[in-house]
Amino acid sequence: MKKVFLYLRPHVPRMILGVTIKFTGTIMDLFLPWILSYMIDVIVPKKDMTEILLYGLLMLICSVIAWAGNVIANRMASRVARDTTESLRHDLFRRISYLSCRQTDTFTIASLESRLTSDTYNIHQMIGMMQRLGIRAPILLLGGITMTMFMEPVLTLVLLAVLPFVAVTVFYISRKGIPLYTQLQQAVDRMVRVVRENASGIRVIKALSKTEYEKERFKAANQNIVEKETKASVTMAASNPLMNLFLNAGLTLVVVAGAFRVAAGQTQTGTILAFLTYFTIILNAMLSINRMFMLFSKGSASANRISQVLDAPEDLLLEARDHQDTEYHVLFDHVSFAYHLGRSQVISDISFALKKGETLGIIGATGCGKSTIINLLIRFYDADKGTIRIDGDDVRGIPFSELHKKFGIVFQNDVLFADTVEENIRFGRDITQEDIEKAVVCAQAQPFIEELEDGLGYRLAIRGSNLSGGQKQRVLISRALAAHPEILILDDSSSALDYQTDARLRQALSKNFRKTTTIIVAQRASSIRHADHILMLENGREIGYGTHEELMASCEPYRQISLSQMGGETDEAHE
Numbered sequence: 001m002k003k004v005f006l007y008l009r010p011h012v013p014r015m016i017l018g019v020t021i022k023f024t025g026t027i028m029d030l031f032l033p034w035i036l037s038y039m040i041d042v043i044v045p046k047k048d049m050t051e052i053l054l055y056g057l058l059m060l061i062c063s064v065i066a067w068a069g070n071v072i073a074n075r076m077a078s079r080v081a082r083d084t085t086e087s088l089r090h091d092l093f094r095r096i097s098y099l100s101c102r103q104t105d106t107f108t109i110a111s112l113e114s115r116l117t118s119d120t121y122n123i124h125q126m127i128g129m130m131q132r133l134g135i136r137a138p139i140l141l142l143g144g145i146t147m148t149m150f151m152e153p154v155l156t157l158v159l160l161a162v163l164p165f166v167a168v169t170v171f172y173i174s175r176k177g178i179p180l181y182t183q184l185q186q187a188v189d190r191m192v193r194v195v196r197e198n199a200s201g202i203r204v205i206k207a208l209s210k211t212e213y214e215k216e217r218f219k220a221a222n223q224n225i226v227e228k229e230t231k232a233s234v235t236m237a238a239s240n241p242l243m244n245l246f247l248n249a250g251l252t253l254v255v256v257a258g259a260f261r262v263a264a265g266q267t268q269t270g271t272i273l274a275f276l277t278y279f280t281i282i283l284n285a286m287l288s289i290n291r292m293f294m295l296f297s298k299g300s301a302s303a304n305r306i307s308q309v310l311d312a313p314e315d316l317l318l319e320a321r322d323h324q325d326t327e328y329h330v331l332f333d334h335v336s337f338a339y340h341l342g343r344s345q346v347i348s349d350i351s352f353a354l355k356k357g358e359t360l361g362i363i364g365a366t367g368c369g370k371s372t373i374i375n376l377l378i379r380f381y382d383a384d385k386g387t388i389r390i391d392g393d394d395v396r397g398i399p400f401s402e403l404h405k406k407f408g409i410v411f412q413n414d415v416l417f418a419d420t421v422e423e424n425i426r427f428g429r430d431i432t433q434e435d436i437e438k439a440v441v442c443a444q445a446q447p448f449i450e451e452l453e454d455g456l457g458y459r460l461a462i463r464g465s466n467l468s469g470g471q472k473q474r475v476l477i478s479r480a481l482a483a484h485p486e487i488l489i490l491d492d493s494s495s496a497l498d499y500q501t502d503a504r505l506r507q508a509l510s511k512n513f514r515k516t517t518t519i520i521v522a523q524r525a526s527s528i529r530h531a532d533h534i535l536m537l538e539n540g541r542e543i544g545y546g547t548h549e550e551l552m553a554s555c556e557p558y559r560q561i562s563l564s565q566m567g568g569e570t571d572e573a574h575e
Contacts, residue, residue: 003310004123004303007088011080015131018076022135025069028062030143033277035059037151040270070136077131085124092116092306100315101380105339107309110193111186115309118188119302126299129292137288144282152267152275155254159279162250166243166286170293173239177297180232185305187228191221200463236294243290247283254279316382322394329356329517330377330487335386337376345384346372347540352533359510359518361528363561364537370521371412372540374491377519378407390487408485410476410493412521416464421449422456424464425479439482442508444501445474469496477505481513488513491521502527525562534558 008015035055043051096104096112104112148156198205198214205214258275261267331353338345347369354360362370376383379395388395395403416424425436436456440446448471452458464472473496480488488509494502506527509518522528529548536544536551536558544555551558 003307004088007084007091008080008127010087011084014076015080018073018080018131019135021069021076022073022131023139025066025073026136026139027143028066028069029140029281030147031062032059032066033274033281034147034151035062036277037270037274040273041268073135074132077128080131081124081128084127085120088123088306089116089120092120092309095310095312099309099312101375102339103312103315108189108193110196111189112309113196114185114189114192115302115305119185119305122295122299122302123306126295126303129295133288133292137285137292140281140285141289144278144285148275148278148282151271151278152258152261154261155258155267155275158253158257159250159282161253162246165246169239169242169246170290173236174293174297177232177236177294178301180228180235181298181301182304184225184228184232185301187221187225191218191225194218194221232298236297239290239293240287243286244283247279247286251276251279251283316379316396316400318399319394319396321397323397324389324392326389326392327355328353328389329358329391330354330360330519331387331389331392332373332377333387333389335373335376335383335388337372337381337383337385339372339381345540347376347537350386350535350542352535352545354517354519354533356517357515358533359520359528359531361531361534362519362521362537363523363525363528363534363558368537369540370537371491374409374411374489374519374521377487377489378409379403405483406486407489408480408483408487408516409489410473410480410491412491412493414476414493416460416467416472416475418460418462420454420456421452421458421460421475424460424475425456425482427479429483431482435482435484436478438512439478442481442505442512443474443477444497444505444508445471445478448474470498470501473497474501484513485516488516488518489521490518492523494527495523499526506530525558525565529562 035058039052039055043055093116096116099107145156145160148159194217198218205211254275258267258272262269262272332350335350336345336348350369350373352360362373364370372381375381376388377390377395379388379398379400382396390398390403390406422436425431425439440449440456449455449458460466464475467475473493477490477493480490494505497505502524503526509516510530518531520528520531525548528534532547534544534546534548534551535542536555538557544551544558546554548562552562553559
């Protein structure tokens with residue numbers, strides 16, 4: 001919570017000015033009933049029209065100042081809320097961008113999206129309302145009580161007798177409300193997750209005629225939100241009728257006591273009218289304070305959720321540079337890793353070494369840890385055991401800006417953005433047009449790009465949905481090649497390519513990127529059979545390492561995969 005309020009510091013001068021203007025306008029509101037009372041009890045009996053007009057003009061001036069002050073202060077409060085939320089949203093997005101993959105897995109993407117949208121909106125509402133009502137309502141409450149105390153102390157004591165009941169009600173209900181709003185936001189997280197899954201899997205849902213099933217899933221998530229919001233709203237809404245009960249009971253007592261005092265000649269009619277007006281002001285102020293506490297409860301819950309992200313510790317710390325002289329460009333030395341601490345390891349005791357320009361092929365069944373090796377090399381996660389080195393440097397000692405520039409990567413489930421083909425390849429990097437064109441040729445993407453309406457200027461839909469699977473993979477490979485990386489990683493990036501295109505791609509890579517160390521994760525043996533080294537994995541463990549010929553002779557699982565996919569060594573002639 002404190003973290004969020006730090007964002008208000010740059011706006012303190014503007015807030016002080018707004019508070020001053022709001023205070024002035026509110027004081028003018030408080031003077032109006034007193035002036036009216038004075039006119040009825042003192043000025044009107046004199047029957048002096050000049051004085052009546054003079055005090056009428058004074059009331060008009062007070063009304064204009066009160067109106068102008070509130071309008072100006074509210075506009076300033078809106079700007080402060082807008083600018084604060086903008087800065088908060090910017091920093092939250094930046095922090096989310098730099099969360100480690102382990103932290104992202106912990107928070108979940110759906111929850112992070114919810115915190116960046118609905119939670120920041122709740123903060124915006126809270127900051128704006130706290131400035132509008134947080135100044136005006138307490139001044140009207142305390143000012144109204146003060147004015148009534150001076151005008152009619154006895155009736156004021158009757159009013160004050162009910163205020164402790166109101167205060168206890170607001171405090172108790174507000175304390176109950178914050179946990180309920182936290183649960184509500186968690187329910188929103190779950191619904192966002194369902195919506196994301198439905199949006200990304202819409203084709204599968206339609207193809208398998210599961211629309212009704214997904215509607216039921218969404219209905220359940222939506223109903224959960226309704227239940228949480230109803231519970232929170234009912235709990236917070238209970239304060240309004242309770243406050244009305246206490247305050248109207250006080251008003252009844254004030255009217256009865258006031259009638260007796262007027263009849264006894266102990267007070268005047270104008271004073272009673274002013275007192276009732278002040279009572280209405282006090283009542284509205286209490287209702288405003290109650291509304292403010294409702295928004296504060298919701299905003300506080302959201303602020304805590306946002307602070308959890310902003311205060312998340314750096315998970316992947318930069319360690320001291322650890323260099324060892326070696327002839328190898330990429331080195332894995334007895335590396336083990338588990339995504340969740342205390343659970344079974346995803347990969348165990350993996351070792352391999354690549355010289356500059358060599359190619360490593362990684363193959364194995366789904367879930368055996370192939371992509372995990374890539375994630376550890378890029379340092380999306382830190383290995384639990386063992387060491388990973390690039391050019392002799394432990395990856396934990398290489399700054400991320402330096403480390404990630406070494407790679408050109410195509411992930412297993414990579415993303416194309418709603419932009420032109422050219423911008424998807426350049427991706428905001430300082431890459432020349434010539435390098436883009438060379439990458440397109442090497443990735444075997446030139447033939448289909450030339451057939452597009454605007455060539456490289458052709459605009460892609462979200463996630464590249466207006467391209468085929470093979471076309472998307474070739475654009476992604478072009479992106480990876482365009483910056484001439486030191487290390488090229490292709491994580492199952494040719495699964496949608498036909499065998500001929502895949503073969504031409506491998507030939508182009510060996511011809512144009514001889515000095516680039518390449519790691520290919522593949523399901524097809526044909527994609528890696530020409531690699532300098534092949535790593536065969538099973539259940540996260542190495543069961544074979546060597547060239548294609550060596551594994552065909554020594555590793556039975558690899559031999560079976562090769563024979564089933566390519567018909568054995570005889571197919572090599574057909575490449």
